[in-house]
Amino acid sequence: MLLLNKFLSVVLIVLISFFISCGDNEEKKQAPLKDFKDPAVQLKEAKSLLGEDAQMTFLGNFDKNKNEELIAASEINTKDEWGIKFTSIKLNNEKPEKVFETKLLEGSLEDSRLEKLNLSSKDYELLYYHSGDFFMGSGGGEVFSYVIDFEEEEVYYAHLVADNKKISLYISDNISDDEVKQLFLNTYKRDFPAYVLVQEDVLYED
Numbered sequence: 001m002l003l004l005n006k007f008l009s010v011v012l013i014v015l016i017s018f019f020i021s022c023g024d025n026e027e028k029k030q031a032p033l034k035d036f037k038d039p040a041v042q043l044k045e046a047k048s049l050l051g052e053d054a055q056m057t058f059l060g061n062f063d064k065n066k067n068e069e070l071i072a073a074s075e076i077n078t079k080d081e082w083g084i085k086f087t088s089i090k091l092n093n094e095k096p097e098k099v100f101e102t103k104l105l106e107g108s109l110e111d112s113r114l115e116k117l118n119l120s121s122k123d124y125e126l127l128y129y130h131s132g133d134f135f136m137g138s139g140g141g142e143v144f145s146y147v148i149d150f151e152e153e154e155v156y157y158a159h160l161v162a163d164n165k166k167i168s169l170y171i172s173d174n175i176s177d178d179e180v181k182q183l184f185l186n187t188y189k190r191d192f193p194a195y196v197l198v199q200e201d202v203l204y205e206d
Helices: 002-029 039-050 180-190
Strands: 053-060 068-077 082-090 097-101 113-117 126-130 140-149 153-163 166-171
Touching: 039 053, 039 068, 039 082, 039 097, 053 113, 082 126, 140 180, 153 180, 166 180
Parallel strands: none
Antiparallel strands: 053 068, 068 082, 082 097, 113 126, 126 140, 140 153, 153 166
16 A cells, blocks of 8 residues: 555656646747837737738827727728728737727828827827828818727817818817817917818818
């Protein structure tokens, strides 16, 4: 009986050593931790999830929990769709996960202004987009702006249309935050001081 107990003890020790060794080998086989601070790594992660349309990324705290998320800006240009999308991505070392994505929005990333936005009324970051003068033609044109709140899953929108009659500015009616509203109004007042605020969005006709 004593001999049997010794034998079982030896077998148990061998098995434990084997499993520990396997665990060590698995850890060695695991890929090194990704450096999400590196813009090249960020863009690679975004493209692996969203495809080659992903063109720009931003790393920041875009929710109330202060969890670091990746925001990807994509531009779609096909015969069926044209515009831009913004996607929040949860990062981990295995596979990125899509948290929220805007619908297809009018605009282009080319020559645009795109940056993280901090407001005193929010304890997390937002994203600000301004199309710049990309849409302005000799006879007029239009400019688009968006503030994207990924925590609330809301897109706040401003659209300026200039023609030979007047310059009209529309801001979306889902804006309840005065800071967002003033950001739009003041930005366009600086660039287009003669604008008229309108209650309905205006369709630009070239």
